[in-house]
Amino acid sequence: MNLRIAVQEADFDATAELAALSAGAGGIASFIGVVRGNVGGKTLAALRLEHYPGMTEKALEHLADAAAARWALTGCTIIHRIGRLTPGQNIVLVATASQHRAAALEATAYLIDQLKTAAPFWKAEEFADGTQAWVAARPEDDTAAAAW
Amino acid sequence: MQILYFAWLREKIGLGEELLILPPNVTTPRGLITWLRARGTNYAAGFANEALIRCAVDQEFCALDAPFGAAAEIAFFPPVTGG
Structure with a gap:
């Protein structure tokens, strides 16, 4: 399997990343998470993403390996950004490729669900009014991850 | 042992990592939390609610x-x- 894992401050080029997954594939599925402009009725100025260097990359590789063990994938790309991101900017790209669509679609959904609960990233929200708050984990994310 | 703290726990404790020599009776992360709490009010504040604490051992x-x-x-x- 063609595996690409990256944790970076820089943005990613989704078109180029998807094109890189086409070799040997019959279909490519992808998910891009972007920074919301509004959270709970408050205007967001920025999102700060912190991670655990070293562990993060290993955790993402574990997830990709688990997806590859479950679905016949020809490729898997996970790129997660860190640092300070503003509304509309990309946060994360998950893309998988396979011979047939079901495997890629399911593996992509699986990976984004697992990524929310099994990789050491933390988000803090900076609001336009000057306040800030760490994002609390959502029980429904645990439920979604456990459902697989 | 190298101890690391992230997100609001790092902010409450006031540092991201430290190298500590642990007493021999500290053998689990929960035991380590109990020991850390006694080191200062910043640790006590950070570890006030154990239900909100997760851990990783050797990543x-x-x-x-x-x-x-x-x-x-x-x-x-x-x-x-x-x-």
Whole structure:
């Protein structure tokens, strides 16, 4: 399997990343998470993403390996950004490729669900009014991850 | 042992990592939390609610009650919120 894992401050080029997954594939599925402009009725100025260097990359590789063990994938790309991101900017790209669509679609959904609960990233929200708050984990994310 | 703190736990404790020599009776992450709490009010504040603390031992997620043996690195942090 063609595996690409990256944790970076820089943005990613989704078109180029998807094109890189086409070799040997019959279909490519992808998910891009972007920074919301509004959270709970408050205007967001920025999102700060912190991670655990070293562990993060290993955790993402574990997830990709688990997806590859479950679905016949020809490729898997996970790129997660860190640092300070503003509304509309990309946060994360998950893309998988396979011979047939079901495997890629399911593996992509699986990976984004697992990524929310099994990789050491933390988000803090900076609001336009000057306040800030760490994002609390959502029980429904645990439920979604456990459902697989 | 290298101890790391992330997110609001890092902010409450006031540092991201430190190298500590642990007493021999501290053998689990939960035992380490109890020991750290006694080191200062910043630790007591950070670890006030154990239900909100997760940990990793040598960069693998781990239960708070699992003995860490000869591990080199333990990290404490809130539940993760990536994606």
